[in-house]
Amino acid sequence: MTDQLRGKSAIVGTGHAGFGEAHGLTAYDVMAQSALAALGDAGLKLSDVDGLFCTMMEDSMPALMAAEYLGIQPRFIDGTMSGGSSFVNYLTSATMALDAGLCDVALIVYGSNQRTGSGKLVTASRPPAYEAPYNPRYPISAYAMAAARHMHEYGTTREQLADVAVSARAWARHNPEAFERGPLTREDVLGARMVGDPLTVRDCCLVTDGGGAVVMVRADRARDFPKPPVYVLGSAAESSHRQISQMKDFTVTAARASGQRAFAAAGVSPGDIQAVELYDAFTINTILFLEDLGFCAKGEGGAFVEGGRIAPEGVLPVNTNGGGLSCVHPGMYGIFTVIEAARQIRGDAPGIQLNDVDLALAHGNGGVLSSQVTAILGSQNTL
Amino acid sequence: MSNTTGPDQIFRTALAKNDIVLPRCDDCGAFHFFPRVLCPHCHGTAISWKPASRKGKVHTTTVVRQKPERGGDYNVCMVELEEGVRMMSRVDGIAPGEVVIGMDVTAFVGEADGAPAVFFKPAEA
Numbered sequence: 001m002t003d004q005l006r007g008k009s010a011i012v013g014t015g016h017a018g019f020g021e022a023h024g025l026t027a028y029d030v031m032a033q034s035a036l037a038a039l040g041d042a043g044l045k046l047s048d049v050d051g052l053f054c055t056m057m058e059d060s061m062p063a064l065m066a067a068e069y070l071g072i073q074p075r076f077i078d079g080t081m082s083g084g085s086s087f088v089n090y091l092t093s094a095t096m097a098l099d100a101g102l103c104d105v106a107l108i109v110y111g112s113n114q115r116t117g118s119g120k121l122v123t124a125s126r127p128p129a130y131e132a133p134y135n136p137r138y139p140i141s142a143y144a145m146a147a148a149r150h151m152h153e154y155g156t157t158r159e160q161l162a163d164v165a166v167s168a169r170a171w172a173r174h175n176p177e178a179f180e181r182g183p184l185t186r187e188d189v190l191g192a193r194m195v196g197d198p199l200t201v202r203d204c205c206l207v208t209d210g211g212g213a214v215v216m217v218r219a220d221r222a223r224d225f226p227k228p229p230v231y232v233l234g235s236a237a238e239s240s241h242r243q244i245s246q247m248k249d250f251t252v253t254a255a256r257a258s259g260q261r262a263f264a265a266a267g268v269s270p271g272d273i274q275a276v277e278l279y280d281a282f283t284i285n286t287i288l289f290l291e292d293l294g295f296c297a298k299g300e301g302g303a304f305v306e307g308g309r310i311a312p313e314g315v316l317p318v319n320t321n322g323g324g325l326s327c328v329h330p331g332m333y334g335i336f337t338v339i340e341a342a343r344q345i346r347g348d349a350p351g352i353q354l355n356d357v358d359l360a361l362a363h364g365n366g367g368v369l370s371s372q373v374t375a376i377l378g379s380q381n382t383l
Numbered sequence: 384m385s386n387t388t389g390p391d392q393i394f395r396t397a398l399a400k401n402d403i404v405l406p407r408c409d410d411c412g413a414f415h416f417f418p419r420v421l422c423p424h425c426h427g428t429a430i431s432w433k434p435a436s437r438k439g440k441v442h443t444t445t446v447v448r449q450k451p452e453r454g455g456d457y458n459v460c461m462v463e464l465e466e467g468v469r470m471m472s473r474v475d476g477i478a479p480g481e482v483v484i485g486m487d488v489t490a491f492v493g494e495a496d497g498a499p500a501v502f503f504k505p506a507e508a
């Protein structure tokens with residue numbers, strides 16, 4: 001997104017469904033309930049939706065499946081599948097489509113029943129031919145190797161990784177919507193079952209059901225809805241690889257490029273951001289993205305997150321809903337970074353509501369650190 | 384009908400004969416992996432195949448933890464070969480947790496799921 005799209009679109013509704021365990025529901029049921037929740041929040045109906053932005057873990061044509069299920073006939077669809085970052089990426093394509101008049105009401109939506117459905121990551125993709133013989137566990141082996149390399153190059157410690165999970169839990173404890181709300185200490189994380197060295201099961205995101213949706217319109221009518229509009233000030237993507245074996249530098253992600261462009265488009269810098277919502281599939285993600293997005297220097301992410309500095313009452317509010325580590329993680333988490341960022345700006349966050357948030361960042365990650373998408377969202381005051 | 388042998392097939396046919404060959408770009412001289420019909424560095428399409436040095440270093444590593452009854456823990460790592468390319472693989476001959484970043488390793492052709500594949504063992508001192 002270039003700055004000519006700055007503030008051209010706004011989120012006027014957010015919704016979610018099926019957090020935790022959605023017994024008896026299919027992934028598409030959860031998707032549809034999420035869509036209804038977001039449209040209800042915006043005071044709109046399904047029949048108002050003429051732009052659909054959706055992908056799912058199942059099927060090769062999920063956007064068509066979703067439109068069919070919802071009983072709508074959208075004139076614009078985007079089903080680009082870049083993994084969990086897809087839903088942050090749709091902020092760009094939805095803004096473009098709205099701005100060009102290709103649709104008037106854009107619905108970004110996702111749903112999954114991966115916890116009650118199968119208990120593990122559902123995926124339609126095949127293991128890559130040059131990785132499959134070695135049986136990496138997808139996706140944790142990839143993130144574990146990134147963490148190992150970061151520890152080797154920068155002296156990042158397992159304790160620092162653990163503190164990311166502890167901070168996420170500290171936020172989640174205040175969030176009634178969060179799936180895991182029990183106490184969690186550094187020792188709990190370090191002593192948990194090792195699943196892919198150096199990561200224990202507590203360094204890994206949850207496996208839950210859940211869905212989420214946001215409704216977007218052009219900025220010129222964004223104030224005609226019940227909730228305060230949240231404007232897309234800048235969004236940018238960069239893709240660096242698909243297979244982890246093709247990642248050039250295991251300690252630097254494409255978030256460096258996506259972040260720089262998103263900040264430039266929005267005309268703000270990391271120091272202006274009041275709430276940071278990052279895709280924390282694993283504890284190393286938070287460290288990598290804080291570095292790559294410019295909240296600290298490369299290699300200093302471990303020290304940056306240590307000892308509650310990103311927890312409530314810390315120096316930077318990160319993953320204020322509890323993140324994928326403690327709130328919800330139904331296969332793909334990206335939509336929830338957008339929802340929490342928007343709700344912090346609107347002032348109706350489900351857990352700890354920060355004071356007077358005008359600027360928030362949502363960052364999506366897809367694949368195995370493959371696709372990075374950064375969005376800067378702002379209140380009316382930031383236009 | 385084309386009789387072209389594609390890059391994937393060239394690599395695997397060599398492996399079946401216990402040879403490890405790597406694609407190298409005639410234009411820029413750089414190696415790449417996985418095999419493909421163009422050079423990902425300069426996008427040239429003139430590719431030659433060179434016998435691999437088989438010498439590498441562990442770039443990063445992990446242990447996949449698994450219950451003993453399901454086969455137990457095993458190593459997954461990235462090895463950087465002298466040629467400058469990296470491949471996912473496994474270091475055999477030592478405990479999975481003893482594979483460390485920076486260690487020198489030597490490639491050999493082993494078997495995975497009935498097909499030949501490149502594995503590594505610790506280099507002889």
Ligand SMILES: [Zn+2]
Binds near residue numbers: 409410412425426
């Ligand atoms: Zn070349």
